Amino acid sequence: MQRIPTLTVDFPSWARISPKRQEHVRRVAVLSMMWADEMGVSGEERDRWLKAVALHDALKSAPKEVLLELAPDSWGVDALRHGPAAAVKAELDGEEDRGVLDAVRYHSIGYADWEPVGQILYLADFLEPGRSFHSREHESLISQVTTDLEGVLRAVASERVTGTVALGKALLQETVEFWNSLVRTS
Ligand SMILES: [Fe+2]
Ligand SMILES: [Fe+2]
Structure with a gap:
């Protein structure tokens, strides 16, 4: 079995996240930092990417009441x-x-006005090799991020949008705007 490297992640003190999800977050961190190295981003930017990674699923295991109190709208989707x-x-x-x-x-869900920190988190979250749906195509996309960020964003957004549509679910406005921003620049 392939060994997937991990990295120390500083979760916030208020995090409510299972050990299994923590492993996912560490793999997201490894991918993000690999791309940061390959792109030669500054130390300050690396820290921002790592901070976003550490925060993104920090409340994944929080009770529903806590999540509802903090984010009552959230597109109406638990x-x-x-x-x-x-x-x-x-x-x-x-x-x-x-x-x-x-x-x-x-x-x-995606966001049209993301800075690179948002784009990188979106990609690493989906492409990290521990995902049950990880594929050879995803491996290939991982290797293309530093040379064709726009193309990989389009490929991942396309797969996610297609998956949502295939499940008969509605696309959120932010997701549609995100997708349109990617195709308009192509
Ligand atoms: Fe998440
Ligand atoms: Fe995640």
């Missing part, structure tokens, strides 16, 4: 509440970096 709730909690905890907060808030 499964999507942990992102916005973590962004609200991080902001209450003093986080002021809008790019990091937007990365966390929209990590499950």
